[in-house]
Amino acid sequence: MVSYIIRKISNSVTLLRLNDTDVKYFEANWHIPEGITYNAYVVKGKEGAVLIDLWKQKYSGLFLEALKQVIDPAEIRYVVVNHAEPDHTGALEAFSEINPNAVVVGFPIAEGLLRAKYSFKNQFKPLKNDEVLSLPDITLKFIYTPWVHWPETMMTYYEQEGILFTCDAFGSYSIPDGIDDEVANKEYEHYSEKYLATVIGSYRDNLLKNIEKLKQEGIKPAIIAPSHGLIWSKNPEKIIQLYTRWARGESDEKKVVIVYASMYGSVEDVIKKIKEGLPDADFKTFAFTDDRRDDIEDALTEANSAKAIIIASPTYEVGPHISIAQVIDVFSMKMKGLNKPAILLTSYGWSSTADKRNLKAMQDAGFKVVDQATFKEKIPDSDLKRIINSISAVLRS
Numbered sequence: 001m002v003s004y005i006i007r008k009i010s011n012s013v014t015l016l017r018l019n020d021t022d023v024k025y026f027e028a029n030w031h032i033p034e035g036i037t038y039n040a041y042v043v044k045g046k047e048g049a050v051l052i053d054l055w056k057q058k059y060s061g062l063f064l065e066a067l068k069q070v071i072d073p074a075e076i077r078y079v080v081v082n083h084a085e086p087d088h089t090g091a092l093e094a095f096s097e098i099n100p101n102a103v104v105v106g107f108p109i110a111e112g113l114l115r116a117k118y119s120f121k122n123q124f125k126p127l128k129n130d131e132v133l134s135l136p137d138i139t140l141k142f143i144y145t146p147w148v149h150w151p152e153t154m155m156t157y158y159e160q161e162g163i164l165f166t167c168d169a170f171g172s173y174s175i176p177d178g179i180d181d182e183v184a185n186k187e188y189e190h191y192s193e194k195y196l197a198t199v200i201g202s203y204r205d206n207l208l209k210n211i212e213k214l215k216q217e218g219i220k221p222a223i224i225a226p227s228h229g230l231i232w233s234k235n236p237e238k239i240i241q242l243y244t245r246w247a248r249g250e251s252d253e254k255k256v257v258i259v260y261a262s263m264y265g266s267v268e269d270v271i272k273k274i275k276e277g278l279p280d281a282d283f284k285t286f287a288f289t290d291d292r293r294d295d296i297e298d299a300l301t302e303a304n305s306a307k308a309i310i311i312a313s314p315t316y317e318v319g320p321h322i323s324i325a326q327v328i329d330v331f332s333m334k335m336k337g338l339n340k341p342a343i344l345l346t347s348y349g350w351s352s353t354a355d356k357r358n359l360k361a362m363q364d365a366g367f368k369v370v371d372q373a374t375f376k377e378k379i380p381d382s383d384l385k386r387i388i389n390s391i392s393a394v395l396r397s
């Protein structure tokens with residue numbers, strides 16, 4: 001059941017967190033049985049308050065209910081839109097009905113999108129990069145971080161308390177049993193990497209560039225407060241390091257991700273033999289068969305830190321199997337330019353163009369295809385041996 005949490009995270013900042021257990025497919029794409037949170041923040045000063053980000057539109061009623069427990073909404077002088085995507089701005093319209101005087105601030109191009117999406121009368125003040133908003137005891141600095149995740153994305157740094165509000169960056173899927181990084185564990189890290197891989201994967205270069213920009217600007221936050229997931233108050237540097245590693249696609253030494261489809265067992269048989277031939281490798285296998293259909297988002301998350309990726313497809317109407325074509329499409333979009341080593345396997349009965357089509361798609365996306373085998377029903381022993389050696393060579397490199 002959807003619920004919310006209200007919790008003070010510092011002297012003057014209160015978290016409003018919606019635990020969204022209803023969402024099944026984030027962005028109508030990604031299967032997230034683990035759910036997600038939307039975090040908004042109220043910064044309360046002596047002379048007025050600032051609201052940073054909001055919740056999804058369907059939770060507008062709950063948002064106002066939570067907000068009123070923290071502050072009289074009329075006291076909010078500014079609404080900071082770090083990112084215009086509706087998971088963080090949906091409640092703007094409902095908020096505007098009870099406070100049309102608060103000034104909405106954000107990246108200049110955010111206004112057009114917000115006004116197209118929502119009816120609100122509030123003034124919109126476009127911000128310059130590094131512009132500072134000063135209330136007597138609240139100083140907020142706005143840092144442009146475009147394409148993390150949309151072109152209008154920015155972060156807000158609350159100077160008095162060293163809190164960096166980062167919106168999507170450093171965020172995560174799941175509904176953790178706590179609000180800060182005290183409860184961050186390996187499972188949570190997995191959901192954070194999944195969030196990066198699925199949502200920000202295409203913009204990883206921008207993410208890295210903007211992490212560097214924060215460093216250049218001398219911003220060393222005491223607290224990182226994203227708009228999804230946990231707040232990093234104990235060890236904020238850790239999530240910066242993890243996000244940097246994931247954005248670079250750094251590899252776990254022995255991890256080999258296998259994604260295969262198998263209609264009548266030919267491909268599955270080859271995968272079994274490859275695994276038997278490499279007992280020391282750490283295989284993560286994702287399958288599309290007549291009784292199994294794994295999640296693409298899980299395959300993408302594991303592939304993000306794989307040393308090698310094996311994509312194996314039967315031929316379907318001369319081309320690649322439909323599920324594998326989709327996997328290659330998603331990998332190409334989200335892992336473009338990572339230069340990960342890949343091996344392609346294709347089975348066929350009559351004839352096939354799947355191997356050529358998969359090779360081109362993978363090379364166009366910047367994968368380093370180190371070997372491939374195309375075989376009629378059963379892989380010849382010599383090809384199998386060569387493929388195993390190729391994977392082994394990647395793992396040793």
Ligand code: FEO
Nearest residue numbers: 083085087149168
């Ligand atoms: Fe959480 Fe890009 O929105």
